[in-house]
Structures are given as C-alpha cells and as structure tokens.
Amino acid sequence: MNRISIIRQEETLAACEAENEALLYFHGEYQPGDTIVFENDTHYVIAGIDHTVSPARLYLPEKTFIFRLPLEGDLPRMYPPFAFQGDRHLITLIEDTGNEYRNLARNPADQRHDSGAYPHASANVETRDESIFFARNVIDGEHIAHAHGYWPFLSWGIGGRADAAIKLDFGREVSVDKAVLYLRADFKHSGYWKSATLHLSDGYEKTVSLKEFDGSQEIPLGDFHTITWVSLNTLIPADNCPSPYQSLRQFEVYGRDIM
Numbered sequence: 001m002n003r004i005s006i007i008r009q010e011e012t013l014a015a016c017e018a019e020n021e022a023l024l025y026f027h028g029e030y031q032p033g034d035t036i037v038f039e040n041d042t043h044y045v046i047a048g049i050d051h052t053v054s055p056a057r058l059y060l061p062e063k064t065f066i067f068r069l070p071l072e073g074d075l076p077r078m079y080p081p082f083a084f085q086g087d088r089h090l091i092t093l094i095e096d097t098g099n100e101y102r103n104l105a106r107n108p109a110d111q112r113h114d115s116g117a118y119p120h121a122s123a124n125v126e127t128r129d130e131s132i133f134f135a136r137n138v139i140d141g142e143h144i145a146h147a148h149g150y151w152p153f154l155s156w157g158i159g160g161r162a163d164a165a166i167k168l169d170f171g172r173e174v175s176v177d178k179a180v181l182y183l184r185a186d187f188k189h190s191g192y193w194k195s196a197t198l199h200l201s202d203g204y205e206k207t208v209s210l211k212e213f214d215g216s217q218e219i220p221l222g223d224f225h226t227i228t229w230v231s232l233n234t235l236i237p238a239d240n241c242p243s244p245y246q247s248l249r250q251f252e253v254y255g256r257d258i259m
Contacts, residue, residue: 002039003040004036004037004038004093005036005037006034023090024092025089026090030071034071035069036049037065038117039065040060041063045057046093046094047067049091049109052083053079056108056109058096058109058118059119067117068111070131074131074132077132078131078132078134099259100256101255106252107139118169120169121166121251122166123135123156123158125159132149133154133159134154135156135167138248138249139168142250143249144249145182145183146186148247155249156248168231170229176225176253177220180216180252181219181232182217182252183212183247184246189245190246192212195208195235197233198231200230206219230253
C-alpha cells in the first residue's frame with residue numbers, strides 16, 4: 001500500500017492511498033513549514049516530490065519519508081524554476097521492485113538533514129551554509145558542471161577547509177564495485193583537486209588522481225564490496241591552479257542492493 005499526505009501544522013491538507021501507484025494532485029499553494037509524508041508497506045519506493053523534479057529511488061528503514069517543502073530562504077535555488085510553486089502539484093509514490101546494476105547514490109529528493117530516506121549525503125562543511133553548496137547537491141543526478149550557482153549548477157563547496165569530507169549513507173547494505181566523480185568544471189572560476197581518498201565502510205580505501213576535466217572520472221574498486229556508506233576526504237588542491245575554489249558536482253556509486 002502506498003500513501004501520500006500533505007501536512008500543515010498537524011492538519012492533513014490532502015491525501016491519497018493506492019495498492020499500486022499513488023497519485024496525489026493538490027490544488028493549493030504550499031506554505032513554509034508544510035511537509036509531504038510518504039508511506040509504504042515495504043522499504044523500497046520510487047517517490048516523485050514534484051512534477052518538476054525527477055523521481056527518486058529510495059530506501060525507507062521505517063517505511064516512512066517526510067519531505068520538508070523547501071520554500072524558505074535560499075532553499076528554492078536548489079530546484080528547477082517553478083518547483084513547489086503555484087497552486088497545482090502532482091506527487092507520486094510506487095513500490096520499487098527493481099534491482100538492476102545502477103548508481104545507488106542518486107537521490108533528487110535528498111535533504112540537508114536526515115529525513116528517514118536513503119541514499120543521503122552529509123559533510124563536515126558547506127560553503128557559507130548556502131543551499132547551492134549543500135552536500136545533497138552531489139547526488140541530485142545532474143551532471144552539468146561548466147558553471148556555478150543555482151540549479152542546475154549546484155555543487156558541494158568546501159569553504160576552503162583543508163579537512164573537508166563528504167559521506168554518502170545508503171541506510172542498508174549494498175554491493176558496489178565503482179565510484180564516479182564529476183568535479184565542478186567552471187575552471188575560469190574554480191580550481192580542482194589533484195587527488196582524493198575514497199573510504200568504504202568495510203575498511204577499503206583508495207587514493208585516486210584527479211584531473212582538470214569536465215566529465216566523469218571513474219574509480220574502480222577492484223571487486224564488489226558490501227558496504228553501508230562511502231566517504232571522500234584528503235582533497236589535495238592542484239599545484240598549478242590559481243583558484244582556491246574547488247567543488248564537487250556529482251558523486252556516484254554503482255552496484256546493487258543486497259536483497
């Protein structure tokens with residue numbers, strides 16, 4: 001059973017329930033503080049938080065996901081124009097029955113703070129606490145990287161921290177054999193890292209060389225690893241780059257669920 005509810009100060013504004021695909025159409029304007037609650041009888045779902053945002057394949061440990069509407073401050077800058085705006089909204093939820101080899105890190109519905117849905121990205125620093133530099137940006141599924149700023153040119157910014165680190169949590173055990181990085185490629189403005197170290201929860205680690213390149217930089221892991229999280233740290237700036245602004249556009253991890 002799939003259930004979707006829109007909640008405002010403990011009041012249910014709209015809701016729907018379906019055995020298969022739940023489709024909730026809300027004719028009204030959102031207000032700051034509103035939340036969308038997704039519920040499913042299993043742990044694996046595909047959730048569409050807005051018709052302008054690609055659906056997200058999620059793992060829900062508690063079978064519930066609370067999405068806080070990003071309406072305040074600079075939060076809307078993380079999403080396409082008109083996302084969550086106006087008075088017509090379509091929200092969807094369906095059980096995810098697939099388990100093909102894929103990018104397990106992708107989650108366009110991720111939020112800065114843990115919301116009970118995985119994968120989830122977090123970091124020890126985000127430049128000036130601005131939404132366009134949140135850790136969650138590196139798993140939004142967008143590869144375009146030749147500029148910086150609001151959507152679609154989001155990234156994870158490290159604010160000049162030498163000890164900057166980012167972590168992807170999967171919320172359960174997964175089997176992975178490859179990571180892929182996309183650096184922010186606005187090279188007239190941005191620097192880049194010449195190397196970084198990848199850590200897996202099973203104890204495996206690998207230091208990789210990176211290059212000034214607009215595109216995917218693959219990190220083979222040698223074999224499949226059963227893990228619950230992966231992190232990236234020891235980010236070493238390139239020697240010959242005049243810009244102090246390095247940033248990560250996308251962080252992908254490929255594999256399958258362990259069912």
